[in-house]
Amino acid sequence: MFPWQHLALLLLITVHICKAQDCDEFTDLDISHAIIGTNLKIRLLLYxxxxxxxxxxxxxxNLTAHPHFNLSRPTTFIIHGYRPTGSPPNWLFSLTEQLLEREDINLIVVDWNYGAANVNYFKAVENTHKAAQNLSEFIELMAKHNANLxxxxxxxxSLGAHISGFVGAILSGSIGRITALDPAGPQFTGTPPEDRLDSSDAQFVDVLHTDIDALGFREPLGHIDFYANGGTDQPGCPKTIFSxxxxxxxxHQxxxxxxxxxxxxTCTSKAFPCSSYKDFQDGNCLSCEKFGAAGxxxxxxxxxxxxxxxxxxxxTKVFFTTNGVSPFCMTNYRVDxxxxxxxxxxxxxxxxLHGNDEEAVATIDHSAAKFQKFKETRLFANFDKDIGSVKKVSLQFSTGNVxxxxxxLRVLRVRLTHLxxxxxxxxxYDILLKENKEVTFxxxxxxxSNF
Incomplete structure (x- = not known):
């Protein structure tokens, strides 16, 4: 039997097993549905x-109809956003799998693809309020069966972040946590709190911003708002429309x-409180004192x-940087x-930074740094990986003037502090850097006395 025949047989067996188990799957639509327009329908898939x-x-x-739905366990809802082509989110399986591996929970995927799949974005936005009403009634029923909100x-x-907020508002902020992943900006920017997600919608609201200059929401919305790479132009993403x-x-994704x-x-990214991304990049916001011993x-x-x-x-508004590919986390140093x-x-x-058969690189080039005699210049270096034991360091100075x-650059002292x-x-101490020439030590x- 050829390898492709083995694969086909395995897929066939998997399909038969799923059918035998009566598995329900996320609604799979196509662009024709979106062009015609879809009417809202909410399906709740339990994992x-x-x-x-x-x-x-x-x-x-009827909550008792499903033996696996144990209301004594915590419950997590995953709510997707706008689906202009009607296809299921490509991240859905990974998110479901990893959450269940991490915690013993009821995981409910809120499938509102009928309602989100529409070339008319304004119609999808309108459906967010209806979806929230439906979800809040379901959660109220859970509460009647002694679920702990x-x-x-x-x-x-995206739009799912605002649906979460609307649900939370209907339930008077009683649900435990809302995590908003790049909340949608169009049609929500500039609106009052009752028309979008805000920090009063749950006991704790954490927000991530990755596309504030296009599809995402720019201003803070939660108790803590994380801005990855300033919230715009994520590394590794295409820079031109020709992509x-x-x-x-x-x-956005x-x-x-x-x-x-x-x-x-897989990754741990420490985030630093700051008023602007420029100040963050310039190394002006590396203090964690306001968080006490927790850092x-x-x-x-x-x-x-x-x-x-x-x-x-x-x-709290905080910033962190990432790599362009997985693993996304970077390692931060203060360089004086x-x-x-x-x-x-x-x-x-x-x-x-050179370790045992590995190397980490940080290029500090967002703006030209000013170096002045006997005055310490503070730089913020983001390395693409963590080197556990640094054996050697290489430095290179450049002006960018061809x-x-x-x-x-006659360096009296350079100091690297792991953050x-x-x-x-x-x-x-005492290093001579010739422009565009790397020096290793x-x-x-x-x-x-130096720190």
Whole structure:
């Protein structure tokens, strides 16, 4: 039997097993449905550890009809957004699988594809209110069967984030948590809180922004708002319209991919409170004192560890950076440079950390840094990976000026401080950097007086 025949047989067996188990699947529509327009219909698909790959359609009126639906367990709702082509979200299976692997919960996928699949975006927006009313009635029924509303977590993507907010508002903010992944901006920007998600819609609301200059919402909406890479132009996403559909949706969809890696703890991204992304990039917002001994919050599923602190702060805006591909998390260092050139130098620094057969790179080039004699210049370096034990460091200085004379940067001291681990900084003294020439050295532990 040829390999493709083995695969075909395996797929056939899988299909028969699913049919035998009477699995219910997410509604799969196509562009023709969206062009004609679809009327709202809500389907609630239940997944638990007992039926992790076989969805069960829940009744909106008879909760006891489904033996796997145990109301003594926490319940998480996943609510998708606008579906202009009618296809199921490509991230849905991964999100369902990883949440169930992480926690023993009732996981309910809210399938409102009939209603979200419509080339008329305004009609889909209108349907968000109707979908929220339907969901809130279902949750009220859960409460009548002694479900604890504080243990309900709603994960809403794009329009689904606002649906979560509307549900929370109808239930007077009694549900435990809303996680909003790049809440939709069009038709919601500039509206009052009752017409969009806001922090009063749940006991705790955490929000991720990845596309604030197009499909997402720009302003803070929750108790904590995370801005990945400033909330715009996610690394690895297409930069021109010639890339097709991914040019329009990549930044927006990145929110789900970033959140996914926090569920299984593939990645941990520390986020820093700041008033602007520029200040964050310039290294002006690296203090975590306002969070006390807990330190700066991490983005994603585990942010609940900071809940009490964040509720006291009322509203917190934080920033973090990511790689362009998975694993998305980066490693942050504070880099302090002091020179002894007589003249001021402006330029960019590239740093490489060398470990055992691995290398991490950070290029600090968002704006030219100012280097001045005997004054410490603070830089914020984001490395593409974490090097557990740094053996060597490479530095390269550049001005970006092609036609001007090459400069030298006489470094009196460079100090690298790891911002995720509590360990002694690494230093090096008296280095001569010739423009565009890489210099490699072995760092030493900084003297106590230097930090």
């Amino acid at each position: 638990t550890r007992e039926n992790g790959t076989c969805g069960k359609l829940l009744s909106h009126t 504080s243990s309900i977590h709603m994960i809403g993507v 097709g559909g991914s040019y329009f949706k990549c930044d 990145r929110s789900v991919l970033l959140y996914l890696e926090t569920i299984n703890r 700066c919050p991490v983005f994603g599923h585990d942010v609940m560890r900071w809940k009490d602190i964040l509720l006291n702060l009322r509203q 440079v002091m020179i002894w050139n007589e003249d001021v130098r402006w330029g960019y620094i590239t740093i490489k 036609f001007k004379p090459k400069y030298k 995720e681990r509590d360990e002694r900084p690494l230093c090096r 072995r760092p030493i532990l900084c003297e106590e």
